[in-house]
Amino acid sequence: MRYISTRDNTIQYSAAQAIAQGLAKDGGLLTPCYIPKLPGKALDDLREMAYQQRAVYIMKMFLEEFSVKELTDFANAAYGPEKFDSPAVAPVHTVDENTHCLELWHGPTCAFKDMALQMLPHLLTASLAKTEEDKMACILVATSGDTGKGALEGFKNVARTKILVFYPKDGVSQVQELQMVTQEGANVGVAAVVGNFDDAQTGVKRLFSDKEVCEALEKKGYFFSSANSINWGRVLPQLVYYISAYCDLLRDEKVSLGQSVNICVPTGNFGNILAAYYAREMGLPIDQLICASNRNNVLTDFIREGVYDRNRTFYSTMSPSMDILISSNLERLLYSLTGSTAEVKDYMEQLNAGGRYQLNEKLKDKLQKRFKGYCCDDRETQRVIRSMYDKHGYLIDTHTAVAFSALEQYRQETGDDTPTVVASTASPFKFCASVLEALGETSPASGLDALDQLTTKTGLPAPTPLASLRDKKVRFTQVVEKENMVDAVMSLLD
Numbered sequence: 114m115r116y117i118s119t120r121d122n123t124i125q126y127s128a129a130q131a132i133a134q135g136l137a138k139d140g141g142l143l144t145p146c147y148i149p150k151l152p153g154k155a156l157d158d159l160r161e162m163a164y165q166q167r168a169v170y171i172m173k174m175f176l177e178e179f180s181v182k183e184l185t186d187f188a189n190a191a192y193g194p195e196k197f198d199s200p201a202v203a204p205v206h207t208v209d210e211n212t213h214c215l216e217l218w219h220g221p222t223c224a225f226k227d228m229a230l231q232m233l234p235h236l237l238t239a240s241l242a243k244t245e246e247d248k249m250a251c252i253l254v255a256t257s258g259d260t261g262k263g264a265l266e267g268f269k270n271v272a273r274t275k276i277l278v279f280y281p282k283d284g285v286s287q288v289q290e291l292q293m294v295t296q297e298g299a300n301v302g303v304a305a306v307v308g309n310f311d312d313a314q315t316g317v318k319r320l321f322s323d324k325e326v327c328e329a330l331e332k333k334g335y336f337f338s339s340a341n342s343i344n345w346g347r348v349l350p351q352l353v354y355y356i357s358a359y360c361d362l363l364r365d366e367k368v369s370l371g372q373s374v375n376i377c378v379p380t381g382n383f384g385n386i387l388a389a390y391y392a393r394e395m396g397l398p399i400d401q402l403i404c405a406s407n408r409n410n411v412l413t414d415f416i417r418e419g420v421y422d423r424n425r426t427f428y429s430t431m432s433p434s435m436d437i438l439i440s441s442n443l444e445r446l447l448y449s450l451t452g453s454t455a456e457v458k459d460y461m462e463q464l465n466a467g468g469r470y471q472l473n474e475k476l477k478d479k480l481q482k483r484f485k486g487y488c489c490d491d492r493e494t495q496r497v498i499r500s501m502y503d504k505h506g507y508l509i510d511t512h513t514a515v516a517f518s519a520l521e522q523y524r525q526e527t528g529d530d531t532p533t534v535v536a537s538t539a540s541p542f543k544f545c546a547s548v549l550e551a552l553g554e555t556s557p558a559s560g561l562d563a564l565d566q567l568t569t570k571t572g573l574p575a576p577t578p579l580a581s582l583r584d585k586k587v588r589f590t591q592v593v594e595k596e597n598m599v600d601a602v603m604s605l606l607d
């Protein structure tokens with residue numbers, strides 16, 4: 114299996130090179146040349162396997178130079194019982210006959226980022242060894258909340274790496290901030306940036322491309338690397354849970370072999386739903402992919418009109434992990450739909466220049482055949498949380514609620530009752546205040562007290578990683594101006 118840049122197919126990379134490098138030098142995303150097909154009886158075989166074995170089977174198809182033994186060790190370490198509070202790892206909760214919720218938040222940070230960020234450090238360190246990289250990786254992350262904590266947990270105490278996370282001082286929830294500033298591990302750093310998420314993100318990008326800083330880093334024996342979802346090592350582990358969910362439905366006789374399902378995903382950077390698309394390309398019987406957005410509905414418009422236009426107001430919503438106007442992974446979809454790196458390059462140049470591009474009719478048809486786009490605002494998000502809880506006794510977080518709203522709209526519009534898997538991306542306990550309000554609580558408690566309040570209200574226990582934050586020491590209090598982020602890097606490496 115060879116990998117190419119989505120903007121240039123003349124240079125080919127091995128899987129280890131693609132993962133070690135993260136981003137192609139031309140700014141494109143490193144992506145497999147083609148998507149391999151599941152062999153005829155794969156689903157039958159996978160049906161009986163544990164999640165870890167399913168992960169090995171599927172990832173091996175993309176990672177030729179990794180041995181089964183290696184991948185088995187990685188999967189056992191990444192998805193073991195000390196990391197995930199469910200032996201199923203990503204269990205499927207059946208809501209009603211045709212609606213199944215794939216719970217992706219049973220890992221150490223209670224959000225779906227764990228599914229990939231528990232695996233990425235293993236893939237990355239092995240890739241560095243295979244490519245004979247002798248420097249150590251300094252991983253920089255700008256986060257609006259979930260990615261930062263996920264990456265810290267994944268990379269803590271991983272040999273030959275240091276990780277530094279920047280979060281916007283006033284841009285994350287109290288639980289999210291506590292999760293980060295109490296982070297354990299000898300190789301980690303966390304700093305708050307004065308400003309919003311864009312300031313943190315722009316600051317990180319500037320560090321990456323600052324020649325002087327990179328040279329200083331090299332002298333200390335390091336190079337910069339990234340843990341965000343442009344790295345193939347983050348997309349690949351996400352294919353596994355869609356195939357795994359289908360196998361669970363087969364095993365539990367909720368679908369029959371070959372029967373189609375729809376998949377509905379709350380979407381931000383387009384990484385999660387792209388993985389579902391790739392699972393379909395591998396031959397998993399998926400019919401429609403329903404792309405759910407909050408009020409930042411750039412993707413809804415894109416799917417409906419074939420125009421991507423990020424020149425619009427940015428809204429802060431109660432599903433902050435989807436507050437995003439540039440969905441980076443869309444570039445991989447464009448490559449898959451066009452099969453042409455030249456065409457992708459052209460669209461991306463238009464996006465860089467004017468913040469906008471328009472698909473031609475043929476491409477737009479292809480997109481619309483596969484994807485349906487829906488969006489909703491915060492009021493609707495809370496209505497759905499309430500109605501799911503009242504009707505089904507099932508508590509969901511704000512991001513997952515956006516997906517259930519999209520599914521409801523899709524079903525109303527089309528009458529399609531195909532069994533549907535909805536990706537549930539965070540524990541409701543991560544967004545206590547909004548969830549409590551949705552359930553009718555007029556004065557939600559602040560900080561960790563809201564966890565208890567939600568437990569009292571619903572009878573559900575808070576996940577251990579969140580409940581135990583109370584006993585953790587605050588380790589990181591550094592606040593930097595966006596101009597001085599480099600100081601945080603240098604002090605981590607000294």
Ligand SMILES: *Cc1c(COP(=O)(O)O)cnc(C)c1O
Pocket residue numbers: 224225226259260342379380381382383384385386434435512538539
């Ligand atoms: C990151 C995140 C999303 C968006 O996922 P993408 O892969 O960026 O589309 C949705 N929900 C939660 C809770 C997240 O943390």
